[in-house]
Amino acid sequence: MCPAYDVYEDRCPTRLVLDRLADKWALLILDHLAEGTMRFNHLRRDIKGISQKVLSQTLKRLERDGLITRTVYPTVPVTVEYALTPLGRTLAQTAAALTHWAESNMDAILAAQAAYDAAGAER
């Protein structure tokens, strides 16, 4: 047991959570669901490049963690809606900070990579 949770400890449960949060697709899904309730194929279309399997798996994990809700409507064909829980909404804000950081600092990173690769090529 961890008296106080500590992500640096190997067996601390926070590690399990960090494993889940530190996932590109989970962050994108949470970030996107912050805009409102969405259906499976809607998410699949908007989050370009995600496969059906990974989307399905990631949604299931997020539901298990209590971050999103999954509501099935018995229409034909069946309709399934995903929405953030209050807990998920707090995390989505943090996730948004990460995606914003990425969008804001892209240029600096691309420049650093170019400089690094150029220095490496000279050797």
Add this chain to the structure above:
Amino acid sequence: MCPAYDVYEDRCPTRLVLDRLADKWALLILDHLAEGTMRFNHLRRDIKGISQKVLSQTLKRLERDGLITRTVYPTVPVTVEYALTPLGRTLAQTAAALTHWAESNMDAILAAQAAYDAAGAER
């Protein structure tokens, strides 16, 4: 090209960055380096459970992205120090938000998982 960067676009470079940031080990390393300059084995000891290979690879990627610096001192045995760059420091703040979220919301997530698993077992 993305006129404005957009993480939802498949080929946008922000996706590459998000891939890198959304990595458990990278987040922990950045978060830990925020406390100050550190050497290889120091990081390895503090971040419990990380393997040498993964630590080495992750440090290399972070250096290439311009987030950390790597300084070699020709002592015996050789000393290598890692430190955050100014860019890395801004990201470390965001990373800290994630690890803090994990530590703060552990209980809620564990409870959600238990409830989910209990409901699933009944079926």
Add this chain to the structure above:
DNA sequence: GAAACATGGTTTCCGTTAGATACTAAGGAG
């Protein structure tokens, strides 16, 4: 003089995972 220890890695192997693709069920449109 060989053996052990410290540093900061690289190499090798193996198992899990992710991604691509194809398929399912169940009704509606053409």
Add this chain to the structure above:
DNA sequence: CTCCTTAGTATCTAACGGAAACCATGTTTC
């Protein structure tokens, strides 16, 4: 009768991560 939609599951393969061994180098120990 065939194709379209919905929300997934099944299957196969390629890539990735972790464990452990190995490397170079110099100092200390036996």
